[in-house]
Amino acid sequence: MANLALDMITTSAILFIVASGLMIILGVMKLINFAHGAFLTVGGYAAYLTTEAGLSPWLAPLLAVAAGFGAGIIVERIIVRPLYHRPLDAILATWGLGIIIGQLITLGFGREVQFAASPMTGTLDLGGVEYSAYRLTLTAFAIAIGAALTALLYLTRFGLNARAVIMNETLARGVGIDSARVRSLTFGLGAGLACGAGALITPLLSVDPNMGLPWLVNSFMLVLVSGVSIPSLAVASLILGSAQVAVSTYVSPIIGGLTIVVLAAVLLRLYPKGLGRGM
Amino acid sequence: MACDGSGPVGTSPITRRVRRTALIGAAVATVVVATAPFQLDIYTKNVLIRAFFLAALAMTVDVLWGYTGILTFGQSAFFGIGAYACALVATHYGFGPFWFAGSFLIALLAAVAVAWLIGWLAFYHGASPLYASIVTLALPIVFVQLIFAGGRFTGSSSGISSFPSYYWSFETWFWIAGGYLIAVTVLGYLLVKSDFGRVLVAIRENEERCAYLGVPVSRVKILLMMAAGAIGAGAGFGYAAFTNVVAPELGGFLLGTELLIFTALGGRGTLIGPVLGTIGIDVTASYLSGSLPFLWKLITGVAFVVVIVLLPQGLIPILGQGLRRLWPWRRPALASEVALHSFAPTTPHGETPSAPLRTEGLRRHYGSLKVLDGIAIESRGSELLSIVGPNGAGKTTLMRCVSDGGERSSGQVFVNGTEIGRGTPQSVVALGIGRSFQNTNLFETLTVADCLMLARWRIDGASLFARRSEIALPRPAVGILEATGLDQALATETRNLSHGQKRGLELAMVLATEPSVLLLDEPTAGLTKAERTAIGDVLITLAREHGLSILLIEHDLDFVRDISDRIVVLHQGALLMEGTVDEVIASELVKAVYSGQTVEPAP
Numbered sequence: 001m002a003n004l005a006l007d008m009i010t011t012s013a014i015l016f017i018v019a020s021g022l023m024i025i026l027g028v029m030k031l032i033n034f035a036h037g038a039f040l041t042v043g044g045y046a047a048y049l050t051t052e053a054g055l056s057p058w059l060a061p062l063l064a065v066a067a068g069f070g071a072g073i074i075v076e077r078i079i080v081r082p083l084y085h086r087p088l089d090a091i092l093a094t095w096g097l098g099i100i101i102g103q104l105i106t107l108g109f110g111r112e113v114q115f116a117a118s119p120m121t122g123t124l125d126l127g128g129v130e131y132s133a134y135r136l137t138l139t140a141f142a143i144a145i146g147a148a149l150t151a152l153l154y155l156t157r158f159g160l161n162a163r164a165v166i167m168n169e170t171l172a173r174g175v176g177i178d179s180a181r182v183r184s185l186t187f188g189l190g191a192g193l194a195c196g197a198g199a200l201i202t203p204l205l206s207v208d209p210n211m212g213l214p215w216l217v218n219s220f221m222l223v224l225v226s227g228v229s230i231p232s233l234a235v236a237s238l239i240l241g242s243a244q245v246a247v248s249t250y251v252s253p254i255i256g257g258l259t260i261v262v263l264a265a266v267l268l269r270l271y272p273k274g275l276g277r278g279m
Numbered sequence: 280m281a282c283d284g285s286g287p288v289g290t291s292p293i294t295r296r297v298r299r300t301a302l303i304g305a306a307v308a309t310v311v312v313a314t315a316p317f318q319l320d321i322y323t324k325n326v327l328i329r330a331f332f333l334a335a336l337a338m339t340v341d342v343l344w345g346y347t348g349i350l351t352f353g354q355s356a357f358f359g360i361g362a363y364a365c366a367l368v369a370t371h372y373g374f375g376p377f378w379f380a381g382s383f384l385i386a387l388l389a390a391v392a393v394a395w396l397i398g399w400l401a402f403y404h405g406a407s408p409l410y411a412s413i414v415t416l417a418l419p420i421v422f423v424q425l426i427f428a429g430g431r432f433t434g435s436s437s438g439i440s441s442f443p444s445y446y447w448s449f450e451t452w453f454w455i456a457g458g459y460l461i462a463v464t465v466l467g468y469l470l471v472k473s474d475f476g477r478v479l480v481a482i483r484e485n486e487e488r489c490a491y492l493g494v495p496v497s498r499v500k501i502l503l504m505m506a507a508g509a510i511g512a513g514a515g516f517g518y519a520a521f522t523n524v525v526a527p528e529l530g531g532f533l534l535g536t537e538l539l540i541f542t543a544l545g546g547r548g549t550l551i552g553p554v555l556g557t558i559g560i561d562v563t564a565s566y567l568s569g570s571l572p573f574l575w576k577l578i579t580g581v582a583f584v585v586v587i588v589l590l591p592q593g594l595i596p597i598l599g600q601g602l603r604r605l606w607p608w609r610r611p612a613l614a615s616e617v618a619l620h621s622f623a624p625t626t627p628h629g630e631t632p633s634a635p636l637r638t639e640g641l642r643r644h645y646g647s648l649k650v651l652d653g654i655a656i657e658s659r660g661s662e663l664l665s666i667v668g669p670n671g672a673g674k675t676t677l678m679r680c681v682s683d684g685g686e687r688s689s690g691q692v693f694v695n696g697t698e699i700g701r702g703t704p705q706s707v708v709a710l711g712i713g714r715s716f717q718n719t720n721l722f723e724t725l726t727v728a729d730c731l732m733l734a735r736w737r738i739d740g741a742s743l744f745a746r747r748s749e750i751a752l753p754r755p756a757v758g759i760l761e762a763t764g765l766d767q768a769l770a771t772e773t774r775n776l777s778h779g780q781k782r783g784l785e786l787a788m789v790l791a792t793e794p795s796v797l798l799l800d801e802p803t804a805g806l807t808k809a810e811r812t813a814i815g816d817v818l819i820t821l822a823r824e825h826g827l828s829i830l831l832i833e834h835d836l837d838f839v840r841d842i843s844d845r846i847v848v849l850h851q852g853a854l855l856m857e858g859t860v861d862e863v864i865a866s867e868l869v870k871a872v873y874s875g876q877t878v879e880p881a882p
Binding site: 032079082083086087088089091092093095096097099100102103104106107213217220221224252254255257258261262264265268269272 | 350400403405406407408409410412413414416417420421424427428532536539540543573574576577579580581583584587588589591
């Protein structure tokens with residue numbers, strides 16, 4: 001029972017980490033980045049390369065964030081900026097970008113499954129329950145990312161500008177906020193978070209050119225259910241993540257893989273605006 | 280242009296031209312499909328059969344996405360449903376002509392049922408377009424997982440192979456696949472070129488406005504989804520029967536997105552573009568994926584991004600323009616041959632006991648903010664009732680609450696004696712409400728004639744496979760068209776109209792729905808003095824001679840004074856005062872409100 005509860009909490013934490021980058025971009029830019037899955041994959045390969053180079057696995061997420069941020073800035077300039085007023089087309093264009101990234105990775109690394117070293121192994125003893133130390137560490141990471149994003153939005157000049165753009169972009173531009181710069185940095189941040197998340201989850205899984213796809217779909221559903229708000233993303237991750245673990249445990253792992261998608265579609269039918277409103 | 284009485288009924292010139300094009304296209308395609316197998320090697324035939332089935336599927340994606348604006352990721356699921364119906368019945372139950380036909384029927388019925396469920400989920404009134412995409416994205420994922428969960432019955436991840444089927448020659452299958460593609464494409468072409476096709480485009484461009492013209496948007500989308508699902512399942516069935524192999528990927532999310540790529544590259548909203556695009560890309564892919572497997576997918580990805588960003592209309596239309604330049608030939612504009620007829624409107628029951636519009640305790644609040652607080656008003660037939668009040672008084676909210684049952688927080692609204700309940704705008708329109716909007720949000724690419732046809736949908740219907748050659752409108756609507764010169768501009772796309780003409784068309788469209796209660800939100804905003812006077816005269820005629828009950832929101836108090844019978848003053852969501860023009864003009868209370876003083880509403 002305790003194990004199940006820990007599975008639920010850590011799974012939710014992982015979902016939160018993976019979805020945060022998508023949410024930041026949706027919140028500020030009002031567009032859905034379908035290259036999110038590909039950025040996760042890039043993060044996974046960053047972890048793999050770190051392992052191959054013999055560096056400490058702890059460096060992998062940092063390198064991934066840096067690579068993702070840089071790539072995000074470039075992508076925003078070339079592909080996303082012309083599509084601000086065509087949000088459904090932006091979904092398609094970023095999906096196409098995902099294909100490009102996936103094929104470049106395939107050309108570079110082949111299609112086979114690779115592995116990256118885990119920064120920590122073994123279990124922690126939580127009052128009699130042995131549990132994966134790395135999954136518990138990821139939960140701490142999730143809390144740290146949530147806190148850092150909140151601090152970024154509420155305690156910094158960039159956050160103030162970003163919130164202004166979220167609430168009323170026209171007005172924000174009117175009072176002299178460079179909304180193009182806010183968008184560009186946001187996309188970089190979102191892509192960086194996605195790559196970082198990819199590097200963080202890789203030790204639990206394996207690396208292959210399509211590893212990001214299932215995560216993309218789940219993050220997409222989570223973000224729409226939660227709406228743009230960090231606490232409600234945490235709540236949505238907990239609800240849907242726990243449901244997924246419960247269904248996988250008690251019904252079947254295959255149906256468990258469907259839980260988030262189906263539950264999200266039903267929740268959105270009942271609460272079309274998502275669980276949270278505004279940031 | 281306009282004349283009284285109805286003209287001869289027959290096929291319109293546009294319909295004739297569309298049918299001729301379809302016939303010529305189908306004839307050419309049939310000749311190509313009939314002779315091609317004798318020129319091609321086995322491999323190419325094999326590849327083309329697959330491409331034909333996929334092209335039929337992509338055609339449905341184009342009708343849904345390109346024409347109607349439903350971005351669907353899930354059309355592949357219907358292909359999968361058709362394929363698995365074929366494979367499962369043949370594997371587990373039996374094979375023979377009856378089993379084969381029966382499993383085809385099962386495929387169609389299953390697809391229609393699933394499409395209905397998806398449509399019911401995704402297309403409720405007020406759903407965002409993104410929600411439909413989410414549901415269609417979930418569909419193939421659910422499909423694949425269910426196949427996985429089916430274990431040995433469905434063959435799980437490895438699929439089912441070598442089930443009994445008809446081992447006809449490649450030529451026969453080539454003709455079946457080609458024939459199916461030609462048939463469904465002709466059907467799709469006739470559909471999108473019909474009156475109904477214009478309704479689909481109108482839904483894409485402005486769904487809300489369609490609902491307020493009485494178009495049952497949700498039902499149209501659901502039916503379209505069901506038809507598209509059935510065509511997709513038919514294609515999947517044929518593909519499975521031909522290859523004798525089914526795998527979960529046939530109904531998967533990746534194929535769903537590939538269909539979008541085919542459609543976008545071929546040219547969305549052109550029908551023939553996605554069909555040719557699918558064939559071209561799928562065949563090229565089959566040849567190149569052997570030698571350059573990853574590079575080919577990379578090239579497709581790059582082409583897709585470039586097309587979405589730079590050439591949203593796709594490649595086939597550009598090719599078409601290039602050909603047009605080499606071989607210049609101009610089509611005569613036929614839309615202008617639509618004839619306008621006018622008829623005398625039935626006078627709305629002036630003596631019926633119930634008021635045309637009555638509200639009781641109407642409230643609308645957003646959280647603790649009360650925008651409307653217990654409004655009780657009653658309009659009468661043959662009366663022009665103006666609603667005035669400073670900005671933020673709740674005037675537009677009032678309009679919204681009486682024309683959409685889902686809007687108000689509490690209270691009752693009666694239209695011609697019937698409570699509107701929680702009805703959608705189109706159900707309220709059916710009770711006799713006609714609403715015009717504050718902004719001139721028309722349908723950009725529709726012509727004036729298309730817009731008028733759309734407004735008549737609720738009464739006259741729209742033909743599925745033909746274009747009408749005449750539109751009959753109630754006389755006041757024709758009057759407005761003539762006054763604004765629109766009767767001479769029936770073939771003009773609405774985005775090219777002047778502001779005054781847009782206002783006129785807006786009003787004519789609302790009148791074309793033959794309402795008994797007319798809700799007008801600032802109909803004269805931005806108009807010249809002459810245009811204002813003309814509209815004022817029309818409104819007076821409508822009320823006096825045709826017995827309409829008109830509710831008018833206006834900021835131009837001189838205009839209000841000139842034409843109103845009665846005035847209602849709203850202030851901060853409450854009814855401040857109600858009276859004749861003179862009473863309201865003379866009221867100190869109203870002057871105080873307009874000069875910005877704080878006043879208590881009358882008890």
